[in-house]
Amino acid sequence: MSITASKPINDAQLQDEMAAAGIDVSAGIGTEADGAVLTVSTYDANGTAVDLPESAQTVVDAHTAAPYVDPRIAVIEGMESLSDADKAALVGLIVG
Numbered sequence: 001m002s003i004t005a006s007k008p009i010n011d012a013q014l015q016d017e018m019a020a021a022g023i024d025v026s027a028g029i030g031t032e033a034d035g036a037v038l039t040v041s042t043y044d045a046n047g048t049a050v051d052l053p054e055s056a057q058t059v060v061d062a063h064t065a066a067p068y069v070d071p072r073i074a075v076i077e078g079m080e081s082l083s084d085a086d087k088a089a090l091v092g093l094i095v096g
Contacts, residue, residue: 003040003052003060005031010065014040021059023052070094 009031018025027043029052040060041049076082076090 001051001054001057003056005038005040005060005063006036007063008065009038009040009060009063010068013066014060014063017063018052018056018059021055023056023059025052 015025015029025042029042031038031040044050073091076087
């Protein structure tokens with residue numbers, strides 16, 4: 001069965017959610033866009049995209065993609081030697 005989504009997907013997060021739901025995604029997941037619709041698949045031993053089970057659609061429907069956070073920001077925020085103003089200035093350089 002084709003598993004589809006018409007909203008933003010965070011692949012790594014969705015893979016973790018599917019694994020937590022007992023769906024085998026040990027080979028990873030991937031998405032393919034066809035206009036505004038994404039098809040979500042997993043892979044076989046040869047790396048070929050294969051359909052996920054029907055139960056995966058429920059997980060995709062419940063998925064709310066967490067926004068991407070640049071890992072450099074977490075490092076900056078954890079630096080106790082910097083003032084809040086310095087941290088904000090450095091983060092501003094990253095996010096624009």
